[in-house]
Amino acid sequence: MREFHPLVKRWLDGELSADQLGAELAAELAEARALLGAVDRAPVTLDAEFEGRVMAAVRTRPIMRWGRAWRRGWQWIGEAHELRLRVRPWAVAALAAAATLVFIFAPARQAAAPRAVAQAPESVYVKFVLYAPGAHQVSVAGTFNGWDARATPLAHAAAPGVWAATLSLPAGQHLYAFVVDGQRWVADPTAPGVDDGFGRRNSIIAVSPQGARVS
Numbered sequence: 001m002r003e004f005h006p007l008v009k010r011w012l013d014g015e016l017s018a019d020q021l022g023a024e025l026a027a028e029l030a031e032a033r034a035l036l037g038a039v040d041r042a043p044v045t046l047d048a049e050f051e052g053r054v055m056a057a058v059r060t061r062p063i064m065r066w067g068r069a070w071r072r073g074w075q076w077i078g079e080a081h082e083l084r085l086r087v088r089p090w091a092v093a094a095l096a097a098a099a100t101l102v103f104i105f106a107p108a109r110q111a112a113a114p115r116a117v118a119q120a121p122e123s124v125y126v127k128f129v130l131y132a133p134g135a136h137q138v139s140v141a142g143t144f145n146g147w148d149a150r151a152t153p154l155a156h157a158a159a160p161g162v163w164a165a166t167l168s169l170p171a172g173q174h175l176y177a178f179v180v181d182g183q184r185w186v187a188d189p190t191a192p193g194v195d196d197g198f199g200r201r202n203s204i205i206a207v208s209p210q211g212a213r214v215s
Contacts, residue, residue: 008032122209123168128176130154130188133161135180142176142202144169149179171209175202 008028010016021029128140138154144167145151154163177200178186187193188203196202 004028004032012036122171124171124207124209125166126169126205126207127164127166128154129157129162129164130178130186131162132180132186135163137181138163139179140165140176141179143174144176149182169207171207173204173206175204177202
């Protein structure tokens with residue numbers, strides 16, 4: 001079948017005039033005109049007997065009323081129907097295994113929740129004290145506050161040169177150090193310490209539900 005240029009197709013559809021196609025499409029335009037000239041444009045008339053036969057065939061077909069269709073539909077829904085499913089043996093085994101896993105792990109999760117609550121670390125109040133008579137400000141930084149030198153400031157105690165702060169720490173082992181005047185990191189002289197690997201020494205405190213221990 002001849003495939004015409006899209007512009008020629010638009011001319012065939014009556015959307016464009018021949019002048020709008022341009023000289024490069026003149027050959028295709030002539031071919032399209034020849035094709036149109038070969039088309040038989042004589043009007044088509046139908047025999048009266050043919051129309052009568054068509055209408056007679058239409059009248060013989062049963063007419064489905066909407067009301068009857070709805071009643072049949074509801075009647076089918078209300079009736080019992082046999083439903084047959086073909087299940088592969090491997091699918092049955094997979095479903096059985098999945099159900100077994102659900103029954104095994106669901107109770108385990110329920111039992112684990114109370115245990116997690118019971119094992120939650122208890123908090124203990126710990127008092128940090130440093131003797132720094134010439135300091136203008138003192139704070140304590142450690143694993144319990146992200147080593148933030150400004151998060152936990154100490155206050156002047158009753159004795160001159162003594163700084164103190166009381167914190168609530170969870171049970172476990174914590175590393176810490178005092179920060180004097182925001183620049184000088186000082187280990188607790190009353191607690192054991194470890195080297196942090198950067199030339200500085202951090203102190204260690206062990207907190208348990210019975211209290212805190214530095215040795």
